[in-house]
Amino acid sequence: MGRVVPAQAEARGAFYDEMLAAPGQPRRPYLRIHQRLQTLGHSELRRRQRLAQRVFRELGITFTVYEDDRGIEKLFPVDLIPRVIDGRTWTRLERGLKQRVVALNLFLEDIYGEQRILRQGAVPSDVVLSADGFRRELVGLRAPRGLHCHVAGIDLVRDHVGEFHVLEDNLRTPSGISYVLANRQILKRVVPELFIGYDVRPVDGYCHEFLSNLRWLAGSRVVDPTVVLLTPGIYNSAYFEHWFLAKQMGIELVEGSDLLVDQDRVFMRTTDGLRPVHVVYRRVDDAYLDPIFGRPDSLLGIPGLVNAYRAGGVVIANGLGNGVADDKAVYALVPDIIRYYLGEEPLLPNVPTYICTRDAERRYVVDHLEHLVVKTVGGSGGYGMLIGPISTRAQRARMRRLIEAHPRRFVAQPVIDLSVQPVLTSGGIASRHQDLRPFVLSGPETTVTPGGLTRVALRPGSLVVNSSQGGGSRDTWVTASEDGAP
Amino acid sequence: MALLSRVATMLYVLGRDVERTEHLARLLRVHFELSLDRSTPSRRRFWSDFLVLAGWPVPGPVAREHAVALVLGDAAGPSLRRSLESARRAAQAVRPSLSMETWEQLNSLYWRMSDAGWQGRPDSYLRQVEMGTQLVAGLVDDTMTHDEAWHFVKLGKHHERAANVVRLVTRKAAELAEHEEDAIAWASVLRSCASLETFRMRFGAAVSAPAVSRFLLLDRRSPHSAGFCITAALAAVQGIDDPEAESPPHRVLGRLAATFQYADPAQVGASPGELATRFDGRNAELHQALRSAYFQPSQLALDPEGDQLTRHPQQQQQRSGG
Numbered sequence A: 001m002g003r004v005v006p007a008q009a010e011a012r013g014a015f016y017d018e019m020l021a022a023p024g025q026p027r028r029p030y031l032r033i034h035q036r037l038q039t040l041g042h043s044e045l046r047r048r049q050r051l052a053q054r055v056f057r058e059l060g061i062t063f064t065v066y067e068d069d070r071g072i073e074k075l076f077p078v079d080l081i082p083r084v085i086d087g088r089t090w091t092r093l094e095r096g097l098k099q100r101v102v103a104l105n106l107f108l109e110d111i112y113g114e115q116r117i118l119r120q121g122a123v124p125s126d127v128v129l130s131a132d133g134f135r136r137e138l139v140g141l142r143a144p145r146g147l148h149c150h151v152a153g154i155d156l157v158r159d160h161v162g163e164f165h166v167l168e169d170n171l172r173t174p175s176g177i178s179y180v181l182a183n184r185q186i187l188k189r190v191v192p193e194l195f196i197g198y199d200v201r202p203v204d205g206y207c208h209e210f211l212s213n214l215r216w217l218a219g220s221r222v223v224d225p226t227v228v229l230l231t232p233g234i235y236n237s238a239y240f241e242h243w244f245l246a247k248q249m250g251i252e253l254v255e256g257s258d259l260l261v262d263q264d265r266v267f268m269r270t271t272d273g274l275r276p277v278h279v280v281y282r283r284v285d286d287a288y289l290d291p292i293f294g295r296p297d298s299l300l301g302i303p304g305l306v307n308a309y310r311a312g313g314v315v316i317a318n319g320l321g322n323g324v325a326d327d328k329a330v331y332a333l334v335p336d337i338i339r340y341y342l343g344e345e346p347l348l349p350n351v352p353t354y355i356c357t358r359d360a361e362r363r364y365v366v367d368h369l370e371h372l373v374v375k376t377v378g379g380s381g382g383y384g385m386l387i388g389p390i391s392t393r394a395q396r397a398r399m400r401r402l403i404e405a406h407p408r409r410f411v412a413q414p415v416i417d418l419s420v421q422p423v424l425t426s427g428g429i430a431s432r433h434q435d436l437r438p439f440v441l442s443g444p445e446t447t448v449t450p451g452g453l454t455r456v457a458l459r460p461g462s463l464v465v466n467s468s469q470g471g472g473s474r475d476t477w478v479t480a481s482e483d484g485a486p
Numbered sequence B: 001m002a003l004l005s006r007v008a009t010m011l012y013v014l015g016r017d018v019e020r021t022e023h024l025a026r027l028l029r030v031h032f033e034l035s036l037d038r039s040t041p042s043r044r045r046f047w048s049d050f051l052v053l054a055g056w057p058v059p060g061p062v063a064r065e066h067a068v069a070l071v072l073g074d075a076a077g078p079s080l081r082r083s084l085e086s087a088r089r090a091a092q093a094v095r096p097s098l099s100m101e102t103w104e105q106l107n108s109l110y111w112r113m114s115d116a117g118w119q120g121r122p123d124s125y126l127r128q129v130e131m132g133t134q135l136v137a138g139l140v141d142d143t144m145t146h147d148e149a150w151h152f153v154k155l156g157k158h159h160e161r162a163a164n165v166v167r168l169v170t171r172k173a174a175e176l177a178e179h180e181e182d183a184i185a186w187a188s189v190l191r192s193c194a195s196l197e198t199f200r201m202r203f204g205a206a207v208s209a210p211a212v213s214r215f216l217l218l219d220r221r222s223p224h225s226a227g228f229c230i231t232a233a234l235a236a237v238q239g240i241d242d243p244e245a246e247s248p249p250h251r252v253l254g255r256l257a258a259t260f261q262y263a264d265p266a267q268v269g270a271s272p273g274e275l276a277t278r279f280d281g282r283n284a285e286l287h288q289a290l291r292s293a294y295f296q297p298s299q300l301a302l303d304p305e306g307d308q309l310t311r312h313p314q315q316q317q318q319r320s321g322g
Helices: A027-039 A042-059 A087-111 A125-129 A177-190 A205-217 A238-247 A305-310 A334-343 A357-369 A393-404 B003-033 B046-053 B066-070 B080-093 B100-116 B122-143 B146-177 B183-192 B194-202 B210-218 B227-238 B248-261 B263-270 B273-295 B313-321
Strands: A021-023 A064-066 A071-075 A078-085 A150-156 A164-170 A227-230 A251-256 A258-263 A265-270 A275-278 A278-284 A316-318 A372-376 A411-416 A420-425 A428-437 A439-442 A446-448 A451-457 A473-476
Touching: A027 A042, A027 A078, A027 A316, A042 A071, A042 A078, A042 A177, A042 B100, A064 A238, A078 A087, A078 A177, A078 A420, A087 A150, A087 A164, A087 A334, A087 A439, A087 A446, A125 A265, A150 A446, A177 A205, A177 A238, A177 A451, A177 A473, A205 A227, A205 A238, A205 A278, A205 A316, A205 A439, A227 A238, A238 A251, A251 A411, A258 A275, A258 A305, A258 B248, A265 B003, A305 A316, A357 A393, A393 A411, A393 B263, A411 B194, A420 A473, A473 B046, B003 B046, B003 B122, B003 B146, B003 B183, B046 B066, B046 B146, B080 B100, B100 B122, B122 B146, B146 B183, B146 B210, B146 B227, B183 B194, B183 B210, B194 B210, B194 B227, B210 B227, B210 B263, B227 B248, B248 B273, B263 B273
Parallel strands: A078 A473, A227 A251, A227 A278, A278 A316
Antiparallel strands: A064 A071, A150 A164, A150 A428, A150 A439, A258 A265, A265 A275, A372 A411, A420 A428, A428 A451, A439 A446, A451 A473
């Protein structure tokens, strides 16, 4: 079996190390951090790391994974070494992210409206209209204020020369912002000395900004709109994030059974009768949101909610049908989407993507599986991926059959050399791969919370950073200074 | 601000199950300590009586180790772990309504108790649970706004405590009736209700069955008497309801409180069972009233400000059915 990815990430050189330009030589923004880490020493750092994990557990910052139908509560491990992004780099990223999300919102408004982009042939309509996430029944719907995506989590990776690429767009129910907020809190508590002299931009503004956007969406006719967060409930893997955000925003955390729809308006059941609800920030997927519209067996949804949304009786954030823009084959078209709506060149490059419904591309993919990463177009959480270089012959044969049978379900990309950064392990400092998920809010303005969630693959050499697959995270600093140095 | 009915239910469950956990822990510890020396009359049914009291129906005599393992172990049934888990689950469901301190203590208690083993030293394990649940209860009072949400926690707690005390006193009265006056056993009943000290401060060292029954059922100032708890539950309902309206739970609790306030102490001391029977009857009514008034209100009439809609659930059902 030919290996393209070295099994041990320690083999530095092939990957961009965010912290070290060469062994023992920290990059400029990391000089002080590096010094302070050495002063603290390994055993002290390990002690503080354990303290951080204990605090996380006591605060209830856990997520649930399911094994054999049993939910097991796990900690999302946090590494104490922050990632530092200098002001200049961030300004560039921020511009690229805003550009992308603005274009994707215009795309969604168009796709569920006149479909000009398809009629003018700027992107192939067969790819767009065959996306699972495209909800034909929503065509003609006018989204409140013309916005479909109110919060997006855009996954970025850094290649071997340190250039950022967009790996995925998450426009449905992106999670992780609570860890951004919690990681910052925990770092301040556990390693306050690391902050000294760094002018780190705060992340606390997220909840306030998001809530004021959600209230703005309700429109001017509602004076004091009621905003709620709809959760699938305490057994959902992201439940921590749901209650955390509800608490931070001071809004009601509701489950499907708390709401009912009457004459296209939404109400919550209280001890004092029914109370109107104007905006639903939902963390329930489209398919489960309304048993009339999606899965009839959904116990999480609210019958009639989608009709109420269609009739303008309630705002749902994120909007319905955003999955079409998350589709990994449509992702390949995003540079064209940006050019079409904004008349600009994309500021952030995509990762080259092979669309398997195209004969030539599919032939290339099935012939080069061992060098490619194959993803399902609607997948998330790292499930159902094939990482060619570390796959077995049998796995590749199976994938080849699947691709031939269901070409629309798969895309392939070259293996991206995710950047690395040192993490603390029991045995000392070791290098691990990571990505970055910044959160982009759309309201009266488009804003990006400084930094985002850096997800770290904790297994040596692993390229999969998803929490469900054993990933962790670290605090991500954006410095006010241009070069990141304190 | 009105509460979601589901949240109200879960807050009630939280108050109830924190109290249940504390009571069960203390009950087991008192029995455990009692069984260590000869202060237990060598009654064969000592541990099976305990298990029945704790909600485990058992057919015959059981050994101490078995009883302790049932309540502290993993078996399906009213175990300590289940009630603590249930309290934590309720807290999770209403996390945004709780103070950070309340949640953190309850959650950390849950993890400490899951990590710690009880084998070998059940008494110290149980003391930790008692202390932990008391700390949670104190934090509820001291860190949460005393609003509707808080009143639901208090309602659950006081309702549970009243029921526990009534059950304990009547069961013990029945058990101990066949034996000659047993001061040690009655003192342990007081200890099971964290009331031995307060009792002695009031009445001195002499413990008698009628005095204990009167104290635990009727005393107006001891926070561990059933009468006190019913009055406190009534106050909680008054805090929840619109002051103008008189809800069904208010009426039921008001009548129950009167029953305890104006009971004849001599009669209650002589046969506590009668008061208990009346309590049980009203208790069933109370459950029904709580459900219909707060937890699953059938009154879904809409009358929020600025909304002229007025709909009733029957119509709602008909529309969605049709």
